[in-house]
Amino acid sequence: MKARRKTPLDIQTTPPNLCTVDLRLRLLADLPFFAGLSPADVAAINQHFREVGFEPDEMIYLAGDPAARMFVVAEGRVKLFQSAANGRNVLLNLLAPGEFFGGLFSLGTEAYVDTAQAQTSACILQVSSDEFRKILDRHPGVAIRVLEVMAQRLQAANERVFLLSTSPVERRVAVTLLKLAGKMGRKRKVGLLIDMPLSRENLADMTGSTPESVSRAISQFQKEGWIATGRMWIALKDLVALQEIAEGV
Amino acid sequence: MKARRKTPLDIQTTPPNLCTVDLRLRLLADLPFFAGLSPADVAAINQHFREVGFEPDEMIYLAGDPAARMFVVAEGRVKLFQSAANGRNVLLNLLAPGEFFGGLFSLGTEAYVDTAQAQTSACILQVSSDEFRKILDRHPGVAIRVLEVMAQRLQAANERVFLLSTSPVERRVAVTLLKLAGKMGRKRKVGLLIDMPLSRENLADMTGSTPESVSRAISQFQKEGWIATGRMWIALKDLVALQEIAEGV
DNA sequence: CGAATAATTGACTGAGATCAACCCCCGTGG
């Protein structure tokens, strides 16, 4: 018997592209910032959301587009990035179901400053920025919870500035792997698998480095037995060792 | 007649350390997030603020302290930074009057993640996080405006990640100078003076570099006639040229 | 099986960090 595929990832060959109705309601109710609302309120808010399916690599919006909508990931993975003139990209965030993104929070700004792209096939809920603004006005508690999320993201961004300013590539890669595993790690036989297709280039765009340098770091980690990896996937096997690299022991 | 001092900065030798009452009210009313409130509301909110004076270099809070307070700069300059193990600092923000900082927005977090230090003598208004939280609950419009400020800061932090990931030191320094001048530039004979004491090391901490490398970039700019500089001060003379460097022409 | 794309590996190069010496302001105190 011969293994046909080596990827431990569950590849969604037939994308659903549409979320079921109950998934929508459950999802909205589970969003951190709608958590305090009554089921009736959530149902009312649900009315304003429209759902859209995306193929892998499909663009959701481009930097510079008028920032007219706010989005919530229902299924799949979405990446937010900015492109540099020399062709290099900077990956700002990788989003999992339940996370929001889009133009709402650059309210002064009229256009998106980043680009959103489906990393896998994805189902996305969207509202117009105006409508979401009305929801915020109507439900003050929601605004405060959104504020908390924004505060966390600001903190994460500052941490990243710190890392880029002080740490070598190897450490930045280790930190990134641990963060990804914390967010979307699934226990598998090979280890704690980061549950999404992830290339060396993606990691380079996340760490301010290059695919080659990331590859060297990854090879090292694998040689030490701390991770298992293949084409487009990585699983962590020794979190403690990685943590030590991440913290610069 | 002989020039006694070469610094074009107005040095505050006798710090006031206390803000006058009308300054307080004017300041609070002018805060972006209290802008929509009635004078009576502002006066009521004012009751909850306490004012404190700081000497230059005095610490306002340390990373790790319980995040019990939220602050507003009334007068002076405040720097927020994080320290790395190797002794290097990363300067996260330089704040001017009207800007807020502190523990409020790491609501999940119990401790400050950064350190706040008075860069000049400064007058700071403070409220307990609990009290400010109540203000937010009572005035929903305020929460939304705070949200907007947070969104701007997140965007600024992401821009910084982008710069650190893609641009050489020279460009990062140019961008930083332009941003500082936009925020606290004053027209002087020497040029558009950045109105605060600012060392090469400060700039290094802002650009993820070293004092030596910043010095080399600055020397270059001066040789080209784009800036004028001295001990702890910088004035911009050719914004267009700097803009071109900043945008990578 | 073969084409396409991801990943690895090596050799070379260069931007910038580090180390070190020196200069120059500026406030202080004789």
Place this chain on the structure above:
DNA sequence: CCACGGGGGTTGATCTCAGTCAATTATTCG
């Protein structure tokens, strides 16, 4: 008023991490 000392700034020499270029190998899909 001037001499002094300390901290900020400059400049040069060296070294190193990681980016670049290029060739090869591995993996997946049609």
